[in-house]
Amino acid sequence: MQDPVLDFTTDPLDWRPHIIPVDLAGATPEQLDAMKVTPSNKGVSPYVLVLAHEPDMLRERTPLFNEIMYGEGGLSRAGRELGALGASVVNHCVFCASVHAARYIQQARKPEIVAEIFENGAKADLPLEEQALFDFAVDITTDPMSVTSYHLHHLRNMGLSDLEIVDLIHAVAIFGWANRLMHTLGEPHRKG
Amino acid sequence: MYARQNGDVIESVLGLTPSSPIPELRGLRPMLKHLSQTSYAAALEPEEPCNFSRAERAALAARMAAAWRCEELATHYRARMVAEGGGEAEAALADPAWSPPAPAGRLAAVLRHADLVTLKPKSATRADIEALKASGLDERDIVALSGLIAFVNYQIVLVAGLRLLRDH
Numbered sequence: 001m002q003d004p005v006l007d008f009t010t011d012p013l014d015w016r017p018h019i020i021p022v023d024l025a026g027a028t029p030e031q032l033d034a035m036k037v038t039p040s041n042k043g044v045s046p047y048v049l050v051l052a053h054e055p056d057m058l059r060e061r062t063p064l065f066n067e068i069m070y071g072e073g074g075l076s077r078a079g080r081e082l083g084a085l086g087a088s089v090v091n092h093c094v095f096c097a098s099v100h101a102a103r104y105i106q107q108a109r110k111p112e113i114v115a116e117i118f119e120n121g122a123k124a125d126l127p128l129e130e131q132a133l134f135d136f137a138v139d140i141t142t143d144p145m146s147v148t149s150y151h152l153h154h155l156r157n158m159g160l161s162d163l164e165i166v167d168l169i170h171a172v173a174i175f176g177w178a179n180r181l182m183h184t185l186g187e188p189h190r191k192g
Numbered sequence: 193m194y195a196r197q198n199g200d201v202i203e204s205v206l207g208l209t210p211s212s213p214i215p216e217l218r219g220l221r222p223m224l225k226h227l228s229q230t231s232y233a234a235a236l237e238p239e240e241p242c243n244f245s246r247a248e249r250a251a252l253a254a255r256m257a258a259a260w261r262c263e264e265l266a267t268h269y270r271a272r273m274v275a276e277g278g279g280e281a282e283a284a285l286a287d288p289a290w291s292p293p294a295p296a297g298r299l300a301a302v303l304r305h306a307d308l309v310t311l312k313p314k315s316a317t318r319a320d321i322e323a324l325k326a327s328g329l330d331e332r333d334i335v336a337l338s339g340l341i342a343f344v345n346y347q348i349v350l351v352a353g354l355r356l357l358r359d360h
Contacts, residue, residue, distance in 0.1 A: 020331055054336050057238075060233075061231060092313075149359075152356055162217055167221075169349070172349055173353065176342075176345045176346050177342040178342075180341055181338055183313055184316040
């Protein structure tokens with residue numbers, strides 16, 4: 001069998017579960033509802049099929065994730081993706097990091113930021129604004145109780161409003177959640 | 193559909209009063225607030241707790257919060273464990289320093305996994321899931337446990353971040 005991908009990459013990856021996913025053909029109405037399967041939407045990823053073992057949790061988690069990452073207003077999409085990347089680097093979720101690095105690049109048009117993060121991980125040396133967001137994500141993920149007024153001061157100095165900081169906190173937190181599912185319940189493989 | 197905990201857990205554990213700016217900020221993100229609370233209900237108060245009782249879920253959550261020294265949430269979950277009828281057995285596993293006398297079996301495997309994925313998720317591998325299977329957990333149990341661990345760690349980061357804003 002092919003080895004899983006262990007190092008950060010922007011290459012597109014497949015996620016293969018360590019446990020048997022729900023069989024779509026045999027899914028309960030509750031599971032189908034939680035997976036948002038409709039006659040016109042039958043494409044369900046292996047990840048969602050795994051989480052569908054607990055449909056009550058999945059039903060709340062999917063809209064929460066989408067609202068945190070793609071909701072209107074507040075912190076920029078790129079800022080949220082940078083928060084997601086910081087968490088994913090600390091938790092070493094190679095799959096999450098690949099997906100959200102690509103989205104960050106799409107939004108910010110700064111592939112050099114991702115290159116530096118993938119090269120130097122949590123110690124990445126970035127321009128001031130990116131550094132403030134990334135360091136907050138890295139530090140609160142490494143030890144949630146370690147963040148101090150210094151972090152807040154740094155973010156506010158970069159012009160972030162308190163509402164944008166609330167958005168950043170949610171983006172990092174939801175990756176504390178996503179990384180703990182994606183990195184533990186399966187592993188990334190090169191496509192094809 | 194759930195026997196819901198009264199009120200918003202985040203606001204309750206942070207001791208937020210209406211005069212604090214945090215409820216107002218969270219009020220601008222009503223979906224995040226609402227779905228964080230419904231996710232809490234799904235992880236801690238499921239209609240079908242299956243092989244993890246509500247008291248055991250609360251005890252595991254208290255253990256994770258205490259492992260990160262998040263006292264507000266640890267206190268909340270210990271109270272919740274008692275409210276769900278947890279006794280001495282649950283109280284023991286709520287303490288991150290406690291490990292079961294028998295190093296094999298379901299409880300040891302569950303605690304080992306909860307501790308690992310809470311504090312060092314990067315170190316988790318396929319072998320850790322295999323160990324859960326070997327201890328008797330089925331696919332649904334593994335997803336329920338993983339979902340609980342993941343949710344509580346989300347909540348801990350949220351509390352840590354919002355507390356910072358509350359205090360500064």
